[in-house]
Amino acid sequence: MKLAARYNRVTIVVTLSVLIIGAIVYFFAINRIASALLDDHLSEEVAEVTEYVHLHSQFPTPTDMDDDRTSFERLKGKPIPTRFFDTVYVAPKLKTEHEGRGVEGTLTFNGSHYRFVIIISKESTQSLLQTIATITIVLMLGLFIVLFIVNRYLLSDLWRPFYVVLDHLKAFNVSDQNTFTPVKSKVDEFNELDKAVELMTKRVSGEYHNLKLFTENASHEMLTPLSVITSKLDTLIQDERLVSEQYEQIQDIYSAANKLSRLNETLLLLVKIENDLVPEAELVNFNYFVNEKYRQFQDMFSERELTADTEISNKQLKASTYLLDILLNNLYSNAIRHNIKGGHIQIKLNKDELVFCNTGAANPLNGDAIFNRFEKSKNSDGTGLGLTLVKNICNLYGWRLSYEFNNGLHCFIISF
Structure with missing residues (x-):
């Protein structure tokens, strides 16, 4: 992931998280403030009812309207404390349920206790909360779009020198x-x-x-x-x-x-x-080079009384012919020099790999060290750089060179 994309993702995630948390806190704060305002209004209603009873020595007429309900009921037991609560009531005209905020408490009149209940509609408050929520969501979306545009275009231009x-x-x-x-x-x-x-x-x-x-x-x-x-x-x-x-x-x-x-x-x-x-690479028939080198080394095979099996398939690759000649010279020389008299050599070429296997020492070689510079056996009269050359040529063209020891054969594998 690019640095700019990572920065954009972190910025957007952090900003949205802060906005969402802020919106939730803001919603509950506004809801609490709205409830407090309704409670203040209900407290004023209670004060007006109390004043009306004291002035007129009677209860006001109970109301049952869409936005306001008032009722009185004589208590037989102890007085109840004043409390505010949320409730649902049915509007008489619309015959639909509405959410409301209510207050109940006790009034004492002529030595008797009366329970009063005042309920007012929360419709206006809910409309206000919905409006505030809508505005908040719109602002969040707008801010998100602005952040995306700024991070996508303006900040990408800011990072341009870095990419240059x-x-x-x-x-x-x-x-x-x-x-x-x-x-x-x-x-x-x-x-x-x-x-x-x-x-x-x-x-x-x-x-x-x-x-x-x-x-x-x-x-x-x-x-x-x-x-x-x-x-x-x-x-x-x-x-x-x-x-x-x-x-x-x-x-x-x-x-x-x-x-x-x-x-x-x-x-x-x-x-x-x-x-x-090195010289420029060109597209060549690699199988031709392998066969030609095999022909050139025939005298050395005969001199060491070596037998050879070849399975050469057509293979084209892009490389320097000069380096291919050096690579094959080292592979053939290595298979002959480190072989035993009367030994055997296997050469395979297909579209995926080139394999040179030869008889030789009874024990496997150190696969991690044989490609190092000047790494050679005690009896070797070479420079110790042949396999290093092969390794570097393979690295140059993105090929993988590996060593395996199978059934008494030392195998060098070049995977294209």
Whole structure:
């Protein structure tokens, strides 16, 4: 849920809750005030009846009208206290029930106690309460509509700079030379956020370009002496005057130099992949690449006396052919290098996944660590970066790479 929507929901819920609670309290307060006014009116009626009895030494004529009823009744027992009450009575003309407010009490006349009952209609008061309730509901609806419009349009415009900054962050590419475009706002917090993001992007871009320059220079400077070393070693190896021990030592140096060269190239490639500095992706027939690599590795299969089963289905995907070549090279090399002599390899490709399974060590590998950099077995002569490269290529294109150990086979699964 977006922040603006969350804010709107909270504002509307809180406002409506306050309005509803306020309306309920307001209704009961008005109702209490109206009852108090009716009681005052009834008290005046009682005072008038009492005064009339004292002046005329008789009770006034009982009334039975639609809006007013008065009755007197002689008491045989003790006098009753004065009390106010709500009641329902039948109007004589309309023959309908009406709600009323009444008072009853005791009058003493000629030594006798008389019970009096005065009832007046609550119709006018109820009409007033209904009018007040209607006005309150209309005001609540009006306020709700105003709040909705303000939150929906005015406040959304207020949050616009924030979303502009957020879009800039989403579109930010550390390798892009375009500068961050400042956003002008009348809100100080948004201006501070904009300045902080601008400084951050400049700092990140500067550090990235420095690191990129250092990596490229270091890689170039390392390749030059490595090329000289391998070239001189090639010359030495061809020298017929070398004895067997010297030849073996030079061969070890030559292998180490080649390994260092591969390590340098692999690390540089990892940096390019992690920073999305790879060739553009294109739609390719992946099954063609898998079959072609299988053909290229046939000699290595024969050399290690390996058997292979393949189930290759048609599969199209969008990726860099350069990275696909590296990915398949590492998967095939890994399945061969870590296999046993006379072992077996299974290769399956369908629309959902690519699976490489091979025989090898009797125990499963550490699935959480095998994709880490420089993670390799003790007997491995590789760089320990092959599966890391495969993992990073899969991450680049949103594929999932996993490891399983089933029936003595080590399986690497790429789910598209």
